[in-house]
Every structure is written in C-alpha cells, then in structure tokens.
Amino acid sequence: MKPIPILVIAAIIAAGVSGAMTFSAGGADDESSPIFGVKIPSGYRDWRLISVAHEEGNLNDLRAILGNDIAIEASREGKLPFPDGTIIARLAWSYDPLEESIKAFGRPQSFVAGPPKNGVQFMVKDSRKYAATGGWGFAHFDDGKPANEAVHNTCFACHQVAQSRDFVFNRYAR
Amino acid sequence: MKPIPILVIAAIIAAGVSGAMTFSAGGADDESSPIFGVKIPSGYRDWRLISVAHEEGNLNDLRAILGNDIAIEASREGKLPFPDGTIIARLAWSYDPLEESIKAFGRPQSFVAGPPKNGVQFMVKDSRKYAATGGWGFAHFDDGKPANEAVHNTCFACHQVAQSRDFVFNRYAR
Numbered sequence: 001m002k003p004i005p006i007l008v009i010a011a012i013i014a015a016g017v018s019g020a021m022t023f024s025a026g027g028a029d030d031e032s033s034p035i036f037g038v039k040i041p042s043g044y045r046d047w048r049l050i051s052v053a054h055e056e057g058n059l060n061d062l063r064a065i066l067g068n069d070i071a072i073e074a075s076r077e078g079k080l081p082f083p084d085g086t087i088i089a090r091l092a093w094s095y096d097p098l099e100e101s102i103k104a105f106g107r108p109q110s111f112v113a114g115p116p117k118n119g120v121q122f123m124v125k126d127s128r129k130y131a132a133t134g135g136w137g138f139a140h141f142d143d144g145k146p147a148n149e150a151v152h153n154t155c156f157a158c159h160q161v162a163q164s165r166d167f168v169f170n171r172y173a174r
Numbered sequence: 175m176k177p178i179p180i181l182v183i184a185a186i187i188a189a190g191v192s193g194a195m196t197f198s199a200g201g202a203d204d205e206s207s208p209i210f211g212v213k214i215p216s217g218y219r220d221w222r223l224i225s226v227a228h229e230e231g232n233l234n235d236l237r238a239i240l241g242n243d244i245a246i247e248a249s250r251e252g253k254l255p256f257p258d259g260t261i262i263a264r265l266a267w268s269y270d271p272l273e274e275s276i277k278a279f280g281r282p283q284s285f286v287a288g289p290p291k292n293g294v295q296f297m298v299k300d301s302r303k304y305a306a307t308g309g310w311g312f313a314h315f316d317d318g319k320p321a322n323e324a325v326h327n328t329c330f331a332c333h334q335v336a337q338s339r340d341f342v343f344n345r346y347a348r
Binding site: 056057059101109111165 | 219
C-alpha cells in the first residue's frame with residue numbers, strides 16, 4: 001500500500017461529499033477557504049507543471065506551480081486574462097540539502113523538496129463570482145485545513161502587484 | 175499561434191522520423207545520445223511532476239523532475255528498482271529573481287524559472303539493454319542537440335552514489 005498524502009485524502013473527502021448532502025459538522029463546508037469558498041481541487045497533484053520557484057528568507061521553501069488544463073493552455077499561450085475555470089495550484093516543500101549529492105560533488109550544492117511546508121494554495125478564476133478581487137478566488141490550506149479569514153485577506157492585496165499579468169506571478173517555464 | 179519550444183520541435187521531428195526511413199544526415203540518428211542512443215521523448219514537458227530542486231554553485235538553476243506514467247507510479251509507491259519503461263526527465267531553467275515579488279516583499283526573496291539552462295536530461299530504464307550501467311540509459315541535450323560522448327561517460331559515474339535508490343537522486347515530493 002502506498003501512503004496517501006493528507007491533502008489528497010482531504011481532496012477525496014471534499015470531492016466525495018460535495019453536492020451529496022449537507023453536514024452540520026465535519027462535512028465539505030469545513031474544507032472551504034473563508035471569504036472565497038474555494039475547496040481543494042481533486043487530483044491537483046497530478047496536474048501539469050507551469051513553473052518552479054525557490055523562496056528565500058523566512059519562507060525558505062521549494063515550490064511548484066501546477067495548473068489544470070485550462071491554466072496550462074492559457075499559460076503556454078501567454079493568454080491574458082486567464083479564462084474562467086482556470087485553477088492554479090502552488091505547492092511548497094522544505095528546502096533540503098540532498099545528502100547523496102554532497103557525496104557526489106563533495107559539497108552541499110543540490111537542494112531538493114523535503115516534507116510539505118508553507119501549505120498549499122489555489123487561485124480559481126471566476127470573473128463574476130470574484131469580481132471584487134480581480135476575478136480570482138484564493139485559498140490557503142495547511143494540512144488540508146483552510147487558513148483563517150485574516151490570512152485570506154492578504155492574498156489579493158499582495159497579488160495586486162502583478163495586476164498587469166492578471167494578478168499571477170508565475171510565467172510558464174519553457 | 176503559440177511559440178513552440180525548440181525541444182518540442184526536436185521531439186516532434188525525432189518522433190516523426192523514427193521508424194519511417196533512414197536519413198544519411200539531419201535525420202533521427204542525429205538526435206540520439208551517444209553511448210546510450212536515447213532520443214528526446216515526445217511530449218515530456220506535459221509529464222507529471224516528481225520533484226523540484228535548486229542547484230547552487232556553478233550550475234545555479236531551478237529544476238523540475240518529471241516522469242512518464244511508469245515513473246510517476248513507481249516514484250509514488252517508492253518501488254525499487256524502477257520497472258523497465260521508466261523515463262525520468264530533468265528540466266532546468268535559469269535561477270531568476272522575480273521582479274514583481276521584490277515590489278511585493280520589498281526585497282529580493284522569490285526566485286523563479288527563467289530561460290532554459292544546463293540542458294535537459296533523461297534516464298531510461300531498460301534492464302537488459304543498459305545492464306552495464308545499472309539498467310539505465312542516459313541522455314543530455316542542449317538546445318535539442320545531444321551532448322558528446324565524454325559528457326555521457328560522466329552520467330553513470332556520478333549516479334552510482336545513489337545506487338541504493340536504483341541510481342535515482344530524487345524522491346517523489348508529496
């Protein structure tokens with residue numbers, strides 16, 4: 001049996017419960033981000049790659065930007081604004097030195113993704129539903145649990161810096 | 175029209191020419207890695223993500239490790255050795271500071287994939303064909319052109335450090 005990451009379990013639960021019935025506690029509603037109501041999209045870990053990044057400073061992680069088919073197509077073509085239905089996922093992991101590489105190179109110089117770190121984030125494009133925030137709904141999950149409202153109030157404020165790129169920082173890595 | 179990366183063009187040419195007929199010059203044979211005879215696999219940029227990494231030092235790049243379906247399945251399950259048919263792709267890009275992030279954070283701290291850098295590499299598992307090199311065939315391409323024999327002689331020597339992991343440095347990022 002392969003170990004199943006907790007985010008995948010959360011996604012399966014969210015996907016399975018959604019649309020079936022309403023629970024008063026412990027159901028799908030608990031899994032939505034505040035303000036925007038975004039859930040963890042099922043199967044996002046298998047989405048294709050938009051780009052990769054390294055955050056230095058306090059964040060100190062390695063990250064991958066993945067996209068659903070609409071996001072990949074639009075990113076590749078450089079089409080702005082992103083069409084409705086676009087979902088962009090930001091995964092991040094601990095920035096860990098690779099032990100085998102130290103042996104091969106004789107010095108630490110290769111850094112690889114360790115355990116998950118700094119949560120997982122999503123941007124969902126719905127130009128009508130999220131008109132007040134540039135057409136984007138935001139979500140941040142730690143261990144499958146959405147962060148609080150204060151955290152979600154910071155998303156759009158920061159992404160406004162990238163307004164000329166439809167609020168998306170990353171470009172498709174060719 | 176979206177711009178088509180040169181590696182994709184090379185892959186299309188290699189895939190289209192392969193098996194059709196033999197050219198004396200400019201054909202598919204030119205696109206194979208020396209020693210191992212590995213070609214650029216068609217559509218590898220759309221493969222799923224195994225992990226991400228940052229090489230410091232002279233390499234100074236951001237990289238993504240992608241895998242074909244067999245590679246993804248095996249990596250996820252931590253199944254060793256990798257089965258025949260596994261192909262692992264190592265893409266790399268320039269390690270570039272993100273301008274918009276400097277504006278958002280007030281300091282350079284986000285680094286993202288810039289233009290392609292340090293070529294693209296593949297490991298192909300065929301336990302019989304490549305028995306002398308741990309069952310792996312190696313390939314390094316710069317701008318779609320395979321590197322020379324001397325370069326390809328270094329592949330297995332370095333990967334031997336990771337013998338206990340079937341010569342693969344990267345682990346699946348969960």
